[in-house]
Amino acid sequence: MAKYIGYVSILVACSLWSIPSSAHAQAFIPHRVQIDNAKLEKQGLSLAGEAAQLARFEQIEPALLRAELAVKLAPQNDKVWWLLGSLYLQNKEFDQAITTLNKAQTLNPKNAEVLFSLGSAKFQKKDYQGSINHYQAGLKLKPNYSGGLFDLGNAYYMLNKFPEAIAQFNLAVKQDQKFWPAINNIGLIKHQQGDISGAIKQWQTAVNIDKKAAEPLLALAIATYNKGEIQQGLKMGVSALRIDSRYADLDFLKENLWGERLLLEAKKFLGLPEIKSALQQQREAPTP
Incomplete structure (x- = not known):
């Protein structure tokens, strides 16, 4: 029988691969899902x-x-x-x-x-220091981005680093001469420093760039009123609030980085009967 051992061994091996050893081998085997990553992306x-x-x-x-x-x-x-x-x-x-x-x-x-x-x-x-670090890193990659320069200036402003803030605002304007928010914020700093005439000059420049810029127009109105030009100040103030009534909210002004000195002046100005009356008329006006 020795000469048949190899043949029998082959038959047994074949039978082991072809015949299931138990019912368990018949269990359902799930198909592997093929994921198309490119399609998902x-x-x-x-x-x-x-x-x-x-x-x-x-x-x-x-x-x-x-x-x-x-x-x-x-x-x-x-x-x-x-x-x-x-x-x-x-x-x-x-x-x-x-x-x-x-x-x-x-x-x-x-x-x-x-x-x-x-x-x-x-x-x-x-x-604010953390924000400065990120803004500076961003400007290394995109050095002429006026928005990034403006944001960096605001961060310096909040740390009372006024010369650094003004330098960044000026760089922003150098990149975009019509970038009035940077000019407006130079005005905010100058007002905070007590340079009212310098602040007025900045706000007037901002308004000349964009007649619909409510923020510098309101700041200019307050400064003009406080100079004694009562009717002109009131007229500009009403115009500013007609453009954007949100600026009648002191919290909104604070969010827009108005300093304590200017906020106090704004509070008095917004409490004037003429301004309150204009705001009331605006609230009661039908929505277009």
Whole structure:
């Protein structure tokens, strides 16, 4: 029988592969799902685009839902994380914004927009030195960005580093001569320093650039009124508040970095009967 041993061994081996050893071998074996990562990322980018469009119309909640799903579908895309972080920032969820933006920066340290957004988040949390660090890092990558220069100036302003703030505002205007917010904020600093004539000059320049800029027009109205030009000051004040009535709110003015001296003057000005009457008429006017 020895000569048949090899043949029998082959038969046994074949039978072991072809015949199930037990019923357990018949159990369902799930198919492995084939994931198309490129397709998922494309869907994520599409959702990010929808989120950006919704954000433009200030529909932040639905924008956030889409952006949160987008980062799951495109987790290696720094721009999608940046979009999500920016939406958290716009929704005043500052800690969440910082965490998300840090993720974007990890994915792409050379994305200047992420650094500027991180600076804004730190600024909102009153971490002004932290915001300065991020703004400076962003400006190393994008040195001629007027918005970044302006934001850096505001951070210096909040630390009462007025010369540094004015220097950044001037650089912003150098990049964009019509960038009136920087000119306006130089006026705020000069007023805080007691240089009223210098402040008036800045606000007048800002108003000349944009006749619909309510903030410098209101500041100019207050300064003009306090100079004794009563009717001219009142006229400009009414015009400013017709453009944007939010500037009648002292908290809103404080958010826009108005100093204590100017806030006190604004409080008196907004309490004048002529100004209160104009505001009341505006509230009662039918909505167009």
